[in-house]
Amino acid sequence: MATDLLRAPLQKTVNPARLGRRRKPWGAIALFIAPAMVYYAIFIIYPLLSTFYYSLHQISPIGGKLVTTFVGLQNFVEIFGDKIFFQSAKNTLMWGAIGPAIEITTALALAMVVYFKVPLHKFYRVAWFTPILVSGVIVGLVFRWVFNFDWGILNVSLRAVGLEELAVNWLGRRDTPIWIVIFVHFWATFGFSFILMLAGLTAISNELIEAAYIDGASKLQAIWSVILPLLKPTVITVLILSFMGKMHAFHVVWVLTNGGPLHFSETVATYVQKRAFGWSSLDLGYPSALAVTWFGVTVIGVGLITRWLRSRVED
Amino acid sequence: MATPPTTIQHPARPAYGVDLSVWLRRFRLSLLTVVLLAFTAIVIIPFLWMILMSLRTTGEILMDPYGLPEVPRWSNYLKLLFDPQIRFYRYFGNSIFVTFFAIVLNLLLSTLAGYGFGRKRYAFKFRGWLFALLLFALMLPPQILYIPQFTMMAKYGLINTRWSLVLIYAAGGLPVSTYLMATYFSQLPSELEDAAMMDGCTDLLMFWKVMLPLARPAVSTVILTNSLAFWNELLLSLTMVTKPEMRTLPSAMMMFVGENAADYAMAATSLVTAMLPVLILYLLLSEKFIKGLTAGALRG
Numbered sequence: 321m322a323t324d325l326l327r328a329p330l331q332k333t334v335n336p337a338r339l340g341r342r343r344k345p346w347g348a349i350a351l352f353i354a355p356a357m358v359y360y361a362i363f364i365i366y367p368l369l370s371t372f373y374y375s376l377h378q379i380s381p382i383g384g385k386l387v388t389t390f391v392g393l394q395n396f397v398e399i400f401g402d403k404i405f406f407q408s409a410k411n412t413l414m415w416g417a418i419g420p421a422i423e424i425t426t427a428l429a430l431a432m433v434v435y436f437k438v439p440l441h442k443f444y445r446v447a448w449f450t451p452i453l454v455s456g457v458i459v460g461l462v463f464r465w466v467f468n469f470d471w472g473i474l475n476v477s478l479r480a481v482g483l484e485e486l487a488v489n490w491l492g493r494r495d496t497p498i499w500i501v502i503f504v505h506f507w508a509t510f511g512f513s514f515i516l517m518l519a520g521l522t523a524i525s526n527e528l529i530e531a532a533y534i535d536g537a538s539k540l541q542a543i544w545s546v547i548l549p550l551l552k553p554t555v556i557t558v559l560i561l562s563f564m565g566k567m568h569a570f571h572v573v574w575v576l577t578n579g580g581p582l583h584f585s586e587t588v589a590t591y592v593q594k595r596a597f598g599w600s601s602l603d604l605g606y607p608s609a610l611a612v613t614w615f616g617v618t619v620i621g622v623g624l625i626t627r628w629l630r631s632r633v634e635d
Numbered sequence: 636m637a638t639p640p641t642t643i644q645h646p647a648r649p650a651y652g653v654d655l656s657v658w659l660r661r662f663r664l665s666l667l668t669v670v671l672l673a674f675t676a677i678v679i680i681p682f683l684w685m686i687l688m689s690l691r692t693t694g695e696i697l698m699d700p701y702g703l704p705e706v707p708r709w710s711n712y713l714k715l716l717f718d719p720q721i722r723f724y725r726y727f728g729n730s731i732f733v734t735f736f737a738i739v740l741n742l743l744l745s746t747l748a749g750y751g752f753g754r755k756r757y758a759f760k761f762r763g764w765l766f767a768l769l770l771f772a773l774m775l776p777p778q779i780l781y782i783p784q785f786t787m788m789a790k791y792g793l794i795n796t797r798w799s800l801v802l803i804y805a806a807g808g809l810p811v812s813t814y815l816m817a818t819y820f821s822q823l824p825s826e827l828e829d830a831a832m833m834d835g836c837t838d839l840l841m842f843w844k845v846m847l848p849l850a851r852p853a854v855s856t857v858i859l860t861n862s863l864a865f866w867n868e869l870l871l872s873l874t875m876v877t878k879p880e881m882r883t884l885p886s887a888m889m890m891f892v893g894e895n896a897a898d899y900a901m902a903a904t905s906l907v908t909a910m911l912p913v914l915i916l917y918l919l920l921s922e923k924f925i926k927g928l929t930a931g932a933l934r935g
Binding site: 344345347348349351352353355356357359360362363364366367368370371374379386430433438439440443444445446447448449450451452453454455456457458461462463465466471473476507511512515516519564567568570571574575588589592593596597604607608611612614615618619 | 664667668671672674675677678679680681682684685700701743744745747748750751752756757759762765769772774775776777778779780781782783784785786787789802803805806807809810813837838839842863866867869870873874884885886888889892899902906909910913914917921924925928929
């Protein structure tokens with residue numbers, strides 16, 4: 321202490337009160353964080369706010385320039401009378417309810433199977449993940465052939481086993497296309513949910529499971545009362561990711577059916593694209609209002625799922 | 636992967652000649668294997684079918700869609716890539732260009748930001764808020780952004796250029812990449828920093844010479860996750876680029892198959908060609924792919 325006090329006047333630059341406390345490197349902070357945040361503000365935040373702004377306007381390219389007219393809530397009012405929107409909303413909501421349910425159950429079952437190391441589990445793990453890597457365009461085009469009426473795999477198989485009358489034009493009817501879309505999207509994405517579930521399972525401590533065995537639990541009992549409760553956070557995450565994925569899926573639908581025939585498999589994502597850039601309706605305001613509405617629906621959906629699952633955890 | 640507890644010894648059962656429970660177990664296991672193999676077949680058969688078709692002629696396919704190639708027609712691939720009518724290599728070039736520059740831009744921003752957000756040394760009052768703002772974008776679907784992104788690109792004359800896609804893809808991948816980098820950087824020991832600072836090292840030098848080389852695993856995860864997403868993206872690619880020669884692979888494939896709907900062999904060839912680079916990389920690095928994509932999604 322004493323020596324410190326003696327030395328202090330000599331070291332003018334060191335303030336004793338701030339000894340051991342470094343000055344904040346503001347320059348470095350700005351250098352590291354600012355570029356990304358500025359970039360993010362320009363390309364994400366600004367477009368996000370603009371979409372909300374657009375949704376209250378009519379925006380039409382006239383003479384090579386975009387002309388913006390304020391129309392208030394008129395776009396949103398128009399949505400209520402839009403039959404195609406209701407058709408696509410119905411399809412997408414149905415998909416958002418059924419798709420994740422199928423995906424989660426399958427992914428959970430498959431992850432369990434691989435976790436318990438059935439024969440060939442290493443092969444399954446690599447094989448089931450493969451569809452994730454392929455562009456939705458490729459998936460859509462290949463399954464257009466798989467469900468081809470004349471020579472697609474499905475109809476050829478059905479005819480081969482004598483179920484001639486079941487071999488219908490899967491992508492050309494009013495009732496089947498949306499189910500084909502749900503199936504193909506499941507095919508393309510279940511591997512992701514599967515891998516996330518498996519990661520959640522491997523994170524569970526083995527000791528807990530072994531303790532259950534020692535207490536005389538069977539494998540099924542251990543799964544039901546030890547593994548599943550511990551896996552709940554993962555299941556919730558995967559469910560929400562899957563739900564958001566279905567609510568905004570574009571690639572597979574666009575290529576497989578393009579929403580057709582006659583909007584019977586239209587989803588909100590494909591309808592927004594058609595209204596914004598496909599049809600020559602020349603207005604970017606209305607599709608923006610559609611996007612805002614649907615984003616709101618998705619956020620509410622995610623909120624409901626989280627609340628519902630939380631309350632079930634507490635039970 | 637951790638080892639699951641399958642080695643638990645159940646109490647030995649008395650052996651009455653033939654042990655029925657062993658047979659029951661074997662029967663159940665083979666039943667399960669049959670079910671799983673059937674499921675796996677549904678996953679793999681479309682790929683195999685596509686590859687087989689790409690090696691045949693359309694004539695052969697029309698005769699029997701499920702036959703094997705009489706002679707493997709490797710020339711289909713050469714024709715697809717270099718035939719003066721098709722010249723698919725251009726789209727390959729465009730996709731490589733877009734993916735490469737978007738990754739470079741994305742890495743430049745996300746490694747710096749990840750370092751700034753991840754290290755204790757750079758903590759300040761609203762850093763947590765800023766980071767949360769950045770991660771908020773993970774909730775945003777492309778539909779809520781891409782109409783203004785389009786008008787923005789139109790305003791600056793970037794429509795129908797590959798740079799429009801570079802700029803937007805780099806932004807889209809920014810939250811995940813920064814998150815991955817920040818998590819990784821936050822786990823590196825602070826002694827490294829202290830020692831280097833003692834030697835009078837500047838912050839930027841410290842980042843570049845010491846920390847970034849240590850974060851190589853996270854960088855490779857970021858590259859893998861993002862390049863897959865950029866390579867396969869369709870919605871923005873359709874919207875920003877309408878000139879045929881500027882298209883990236885996904886939209887080019889769609890157009891090509893649409894225009895040559897009856898030429899199944901060439902259509903299949905184009906699909907396999909677009910998929911092949913990713914598939915080969917995956918077979919070589921499957922563990923890295925699986926880990927990388929899991930890390931990107933499970934942010935808890």
